[in-house]
C-alpha cells in the first residue's frame with residue numbers, strides 16, 4: 001500500500017516502478033510541494049505520512065522476496081535499506097529540487113560522505129571549494145584521505161582557468177556549497193559546473209543553507225545535490241538528518257571509464273550494472289542505496305523522517321521570515337559604529353551580492369556574520385549580554401542563536417590560525433530565527449551597548 005502512495009516524478013529508485021502511478025500532483029509549484037509533495041493518501045488512508053516503525057517487511061513466498069533482492073521488483077524488505085516513511089519524504093525533497101530520485105541519510109555528514117564515496121574510491125581525486133563546512137572539510141581532507149582519496153581545494157572566487165588547473169586524470173567530482181557555512185561565500189554554480197563538465201565529471205552541491213526554496217542548483221548545471229536536513233529543512237532543532245538528490249542528467253555511461261562503480265557489473269549485487277539497468281535517472285541513488293546504505297547503514301529512524309516532513313511543510317513560510325530577519329539584522333549591524341564589518345550576501349555592497357542576485361534573488365538565508373571593532377574581548381561581552389539569542393552550536397533554527405567560533409568550535413586555534421581559517425577571533429555568527437525582527441534588533445542593540453567602543 002505505502003509504495004503506491006509515493007508521488008510520481010520523485011522517487012526512491014527501488015520503488016520507481018510502483019511510484020509511476022500517482023501523478024496527479026506533478027505540476028505543483030514549490031510552496032505546494034512543501035506542503036503536499038511526496039505523498040498522496042488514498043481513500044480512507046492517513047492524511048499525515050504514516051510512521052512505519054518496522055525494521056522488516058513480510059512476504060508470502062521466498063520467490064517474492066528474491067525478486068526484491070535481485071532488484072527485479074520494487075518493494076521493501078529491510079529498513080536499513082529503505083522504509084516507506086523515508087521514501088515519502090525523499091520524494092518530496094526530490095520534487096522540491098527538481099530531481100529524479102532522492103534518499104535520506106542519518107545526518108548531513110552521512111549524505112556528503114555517501115554522495116562522494118558513491119563515485120570515488122582509493123586512488124581517486126576530488127576538486128572542492130575551500131570555503132565549505134568544517135565537518136565536510138575534515139571528511140574530505142582527513143578521513144577520506146586516509147581512504148586513499150586526494151583532494152585539491154580551490155577558492156570559490158577562483159577563475160575558470162584556476163579551477164581547471166586543479167583537475168587531474170583521476171578527478172571524479174567537484175564539490176561546493178551554495179552558501180558556505182560559516183564563510184557565507186556564494187558558489188558560482190554555473191562556473192563550477194562548466195569546469196566539472198569540461199572534465200567529464202559531475203558537480204555535487206551542498207544546498208543546505210539556501211534550501212530549494214531559495215536556490216535549485218540543478219537549474220544552474222549541478223548534477224547531485226546534498227543536504228544537512230538538520231538545518232532549515234527540519235528547522236526546529238529536533239532531528240539530525242541528511243538527503244541526497246540526483247538531477248538524473250549526468251551521463252555516467254558517456255564517461256564509463258571514470259565511473260566503473262556505476263558502469264560495470266557490481267559483484268556484490270548479482271552483477272547488476274546500475275547505469276544500464278536504472279539509467280541516468282536512477283543509477284546514482286539506486287547504487288547509493290543498495291550498496292552504500294546496505295554496507296554503511298547510516299539510515300535515519302522513521303520517527304526522524306516524520307519530524308523532517310513536519311519541518312518541510314512550513315519550509316517556504318519559514319525561509320521567507322528567516323531571510324527577512326537576516327536582512328534586517330545585517331542592515332542594522334552594518335550601520336552600527338561598533339561594528340567593523342558584516343557578511344551577508346543579500347546586503348547590497350557585500351562581496352557576494354552580485355552572485356546572490358543571480359542565484360538567490362528571493363533571499364539567501366538567516367545566517368549573518370560580523371566582526372566588532374572591539375575584537376575578541378568585545379565579542380565575549382556581546383555574546384554574554386544577549387538575552388533572546390541563545391549561544392548554541394547550531395544554525396537555521398526557528399529560534400535565533402549565536403556563536404563566536406574563536407571561543408567555541410575553533411577554540412584550539414590561535415589568532416593567526418583563526419584568520420587563515422576565515423573565522424577571525426572577533427567573528428560572531430548569528431543565525432536569525434523567525435521571531436519579530438524588532439525584538440532581535442533590540443536584543444542586539446542592548447548587547448552592543450555593553451561592549452567597549454572602537455579599539
Ligand SMILES: *Cc1c(COP(=O)(O)O)cnc(C)c1O
Pocket residue numbers: 107108109110112133135136177180181206208209227228229230231240241242
Ligand atoms: C551542518 C552541515 C553539515 C553536516 O550536517 P549534520 O546534519 O550536522 O551531519 C553539512 N553541510 C553543511 C553546509 C552544514 O551546514
